[in-house]
Amino acid sequence: MVFRFSLWLSLFLMLFSGGSGAENAPPQRIVSMNLCVDQLLILLAEPQQIAALTQLAHDPDASYYYQKALAYPTNKGLAEEVLPFKPDLVIAGEYAHVATVQLLKKLGIPVETLPIPNSLNEVFNNIRRIGELVGQPERATTIIQQMQQRLAQASAPVSNAPLVVVYEANGYTVGDASLRGEILHQAGWQNAATQLGINSYGQIALEDLIRLKPLALIDSPYRAGTYSRAQALLAHRALKSSAFSPHIIQIPSKLTICEGPWLIDVIEQLQAERLKLTVGTTP
Amino acid sequence: MRYSLLVALLSALVLTLFISSLMIGRNPLPIWQAAQASLHDTSSIVAIILTEIRLPRALIGLSVGATLGLCGAAMQGLLRNPLASPDLIGSASGAALGAIIVLYYGWQANFSYLLPLASMVGALLTTLLIFVLTGRSAGITTLILAGVAINALMGAMMSLLLNLAPSPYAMRELVLWTLGDLTDRSMDDFWLMLPFTVLGWLLLLGIGHGLRALSLGEQTASTLGVQTLWLRWRILLAIAFALGAAVATTGMIGFVGLVVPHLLRPLVQYDPARLLPVSALGGAALVLAADIGVRLIPSESTLQVGVLTALVGAPFFLHLILRSRYEQI
Structure with a gap:
């Protein structure tokens, strides 16, 4: 009887202490x-x-x-x-x-x-x-x-933000309602993909890209140097023609796949690229 | 007279489809204005879209279609078999396998002509294998069964190699190779395929006489002075060159080589020699039309051109099988 009681007690105590302990530890x-x-x-x-x-x-x-x-x-x-x-x-x-x-x-x-x-x-x-x-x-x-x-130090309002577009394998891109879309804005760029009605994620056809005529493309190649038709799209001759040869900004894929403090590095890099490309063209 | 009319009509059809192919796309292109702009000033947007995106697409569609029609007609003439075509017996899947090995494993980086060459070797080996397997006068069933086996084997190899390829996007591109795709090909691709395509076409020039003689039977052809062994090799090489280049550029566009010679054969009074040029024109028209079709169908992602040719071709193939069965009974 005593044994039984003590068993119950110890079980009860174990449950109680175990329960409350797990919440804190x-x-x-x-x-x-x-x-x-x-x-x-x-x-x-x-x-x-x-x-x-x-x-x-x-x-x-x-x-x-x-x-x-x-x-x-x-x-x-x-x-x-x-x-x-x-x-x-x-x-x-x-x-x-x-x-x-x-x-x-x-x-x-x-x-x-x-x-x-x-x-x-x-x-x-x-x-x-x-x-x-x-x-x-x-x-x-x-x-x-x-x-x-x-972020507060990096982002400052830009009067006429230049056009940029994220252009990845198979022409995939991001809109304003995405993390990378916000990063573009924070770095003082204007996302050209929104002109095509792309809100969060979408695909841009090569012809549409050429009509948009962005100042720069952002490429963040995962496993660069391997071949697929999807990746080969960025080497298409139409993108290299004299009228439209957008500047290609390369960002390592390890910075863009996941979120973390390095996203601020990306914003700073994109801002530096913008200043470099627009120097002399805007007052 | 009627033959020249047919050639003229088909040429007009191909020309119309070619120009339509330049005009139809994401947005309508003012083609005359764009053409003038591309002559005077290469820096305009419409000129880039015309010369670097739409023109290569139309040119590749034209030449690949012509190759498929031509190879189908030549193979049907050579084997005296109405169901023979390079895609059904497995030549095209051999070519696709060759292209995949070279492209996805990075071997074409140093020497770009390696791509059509590998594709050519793939087409040559599979076609040879079929010829060896089925013998000289193969029945329809033997040929088709051999083709099924070769296609299954090549398909499995393609799937395996794309799965193991270093690129993370490779596996999803199996559909491009098995159904064919003309989207966003460039002038570089066209210039790469052109010499091999032309070489293949040239090899088929003047085989009409041999095919006519062969339609009377192999022995009769020999007595008429046709060197059947040379004819056989010539057609084999021609298919390897032209089809290899075509498949390396666009993947396998099915059923064109089967359907086109069939539809046109009655119109040239079953003459295997006259069938060759009209099949080239018919093939070009069919591929150009299918490629316009996939651009007109509103779809979320791009549709493969082979989807449309298969939708037309597969029922036609079933019809042929049914008809051949009734003829046997």
Whole structure:
């Protein structure tokens, strides 16, 4: 009887203390299932908190923190790969496989998903969110403040912003309602894609691009130097003809695939390119 | 007289479609104004759109279509088989495989002519394989079955190689190679394919007499002084050159080589010699028309030109199979 009571008591205490303790103690074995979560974890979490990153984190073209990521094991986003790490938190992207996420939840593993940001404000939200999840809210706040300060210094109103267009493999581009669209504006450019009615993402036909006649194209090639028809489009003769040879601004793909403080570097680079290209043409 | 009228009509049709192809696109192009601008001042926007985007597209459509029609007619004449065409028996998929190996694995970077050459070798090897497999006077079923097997093998190889290719966009381009695509090809592509195409066409010049004799049977042709072995090799090489160049540029545009000679054969009184030039014209007209069609159909992403030729060609193919069955009964 006494034994039984003490068992109940200890069980009750365990549940109670365990429950309240887990809420405060930050997770110690975090597994990421998304490249951009990888970056924010390396940025914000303590190294020993990270159990595994995604396989793409070890791709120097895709991963900003490629060097740091090499220290961690990776997964390809399958439930059976995630489980052996015995995670106490799994963070996935917005478009993670629903079945995988459901399976992990069913097995009692907490799964959080991180949305894809469409503006700088949403980038700050994501940084804040990961900061809270890994138990480093102050670190996140400091980083956001630093970004905002640099942003305030970088962006100044431009009277006649020149036309630019993001032109990637297969002619894919972004509109104003996207993160990269906002970055163009912050750097003092005007996005030509909006003239075609492209709001967030879309494709620009070569003929339309030539009619728009932007001052510059922004190319952020992933795995440059490989061949596909999609990538070969940027080498089309029509883009090199004397009337229209837009300046091509190259931004490494690891800076544009995921969100993070490096986005301010992108804004500064785009602004420097704008000043270089418009010098002498505008007062 | 009737033959010259047919040639004139088809030429007029090709010319009309060619000019329409220059005019139709994302936005209507004032073609006369653009042509004048391109002569006087190359720096205008309309001139760039005309000379660097629409002109190569129309020229490539014209020459690829002519090649497909011509190769179909030549192969049907040589094999005396109405269902033979380079895409059905697998020559085109061999050419596409050659192009994929060279393009996606970065081997054409140093030497651009490697692309049509590899495509040519692919077409040559697959066609040879079919000839060896089916023998000299192959029945329809043997030929088609061999073609099915070769096409399946080449298709699997293409899929595998594109999957393993270093570019992250490669796999999605399988559809361009299997259905054919003329979007955003440039004058560079046209100049690259032109010498091989012309060489292929030249090899087919004057084979009409041999094909006529061959339609009486191989032995009769030999007694009439036709060197059938040389004729066979000549057609094989011609198909390899012209088709290789065409497929390397646009991918496989199906059914043109099958349908066009068939439709035109009664109009030239079943004469295999006269069928060659009209099939070239008919093929050019069909590909130009299909390419205009894919631009007119409102679709989110670009539609492949082979979709339209297959929509026309596949039912036609079924009709041919049914007819050949009734004739056997």
